[in-house]
Amino acid sequence: MSRPSITDLERKYLLDAFDSGWISSLGDYVVRAEDQLTTIASSAHAAVVSNGTAALHLALLGLDIGPGDEVIIPSTTYVATLNAVLYVGALPVIVDVDPITWCIDSEAVREALTTNTRAVIAVDLYGHPADYVLLKELCGQAGVLLIADAAESIGGSLHGMPVGVLADVSTFSFFGNKVVTSGEGGAIVTEDAELDRRVRKLRNQGNHENRRYFHDVLGYNYRMTNLAAAILCAQLERIPDLLSARQRVVDHYDRLFEGSPALTPQGRAPGASASPWMYSVQVEGAAAAQRDEIMLKLRTEGIETRPVFNTVQSMPYLTDFRAHPTPIAHNLAKSGLSLPTFPAMKPDEVEYVASSLLRACAL
Template identity: 80%
Template sequence: MSRPSISELERKYLLDAFDSGWISSLGDYVVRAEDKLKTIGGVTHAAVVSNGTTALHLALLALDIGPGDEVIIPSSTYVATLNAVLYVGALPVIVDVDPVTWCISPDAVHEALTTKTRAVIAVDLYGHPADYGSLREICGPAGVVLVADAAESIGGSLQGVPVGALADVSTFSFFGNKVVTSGEGGAVVTQDAEVDRRIRKLRNQGNHEDRRYFHDILGYNYRMTNLAAAILCAQLERLPELLSSRQGVVEQYDRLFELNPTLVPQGRASGAAASPWMYSLELKGELAGRRDDIMSQMRAEGVETRPVFNTVESMPYLKSFRSSPTPVAGTLAKSGVSLPTFPGMTPSEVEHVVTSLFRACGLTK
């Protein structure tokens, strides 16, 4: 599905961090990575952390969201979005997604609001920014915080505003298959100085700002190491190159699937520049019911694929939640498939994936 692009620059920075002796969570590369993220995200504050899930957890903690609060999330998302809400003891309120972009539906959010709603987490599914303009119009008057789970969308934008500056607080993931990686890693970015201060304190065991080894709040060890930050710095410097390479893959897929009514790619909203993370499409008609068999046949030919995320309300450990109908997310969970997408993927590799898919579907190109 994905192959990271690791160059000599990553090796150079990693060995420099190693040789410096600063291999844990203090070191120049941590600061450099945060500075680079501020520029890329168009924000004044950025804090790197151990992974994308801890970034979401810290964001909700810093916003003082907890038991008795409701947090609206989309049905179509990776389970980390749900888990972060459960970690803080809040009640997840699960709503449907837009049938075109597959991102959280603003109309569904509006209908789900109650006096207990404290936050909305919008997920930029597969790299496409959610409709933050409409979400802000809903959240602002209601006094609800808008959080962006931008794990998959670094480098994207909406109406010219970069991902990172579209919500009150945004989180990134730098897992090995993401647009930029540090192996494991994440970040929280914001314009709010107080939220950033709390993030930094919470990620460092709740350590008091002035009194060493005195912890006046419950904190967590969610820090990023200088070694991981060194790899991240190189990846962030190479972001334009990585985006361009991935975009070439996406454009080739688009041409090969053009006007095919039974293989419909995730749509794109006007004014949205999606980050080209993972090319995903919905199987239509009789192909929808054959999705898993089609994926199995492709796997037998050496082509790995991924199903679109299961609905979060289907997770068996989820005991307490509120949900409205989620027909779009439910359909995508059964009929959606993601195809290999990574920088350096050759035109012949893309062609091979598409040929395998058409063959498994019984279609001719």
């Protein structure tokens, strides 16, 4: 499905961090990575953390969201979005996604807003930015916070505005399969200096700013190591090339699937420039068993695929939630799959995946 692009630059920075002796959460590369992120996201503040889930958790904590609060989330997303809401004791309100972009449906958000709604988490599914223009308008009118789960969309933009400044706060993931990786890692970016201060305190065990080993709030060990940050710095320097290489793969898939009645790729909204993370399609008319059979067939041909995420309300441990009708998300969960997408994919490999998938759909 994915293979990280690791070069001599990552090795050079990693060994430099190693040789410096600063291998934990203090070191030049941590500061450097945060500075690079503010530039890429055009944001005033960036705080790196241990992973993308921690970033979401800290964003909610930093915004003082907790028990009694409702947080609207899309039905189609990785489970970390749901889990972060549960971590803070808030009530997840689950809504459907847009049939074209597969991101949270703005009209469904409008219908789900109540006097208890504190935040909306928009997920940039598979790298496509959500409809932040309408979402920001809705949230502004309702006095609700807008959070961007941009785990998959670094390098993307909407109407020329980069992912990272489209919401009140945005979170990134740098897991090994992401466009930019540090192995494990994440970040919170925001224009809000006070929120950034709270996030930094919470990621460091709630340590008092001026009194060593005195913790005046409940905190967490969510710090990124200098070693991980060294890898991240190299990746961030290389982000134009990483995006370009992935986009080449995505464009090739688009050409190969154009006009196919069997497949519908994830669509794109006007003004949106998606980060080319993972190419995903729907198998038209397929039930889950048929989709799974196609995936098994591809597996026998040496091609790994992934199903589109199950609806979050289908998770058996979720007991306290409110869900609105989600027919689009349910259809995606049974008929969607993601294809291998990574910078080193060669044109003939893309063609092999595409032709194998089309043959499997015809069986």
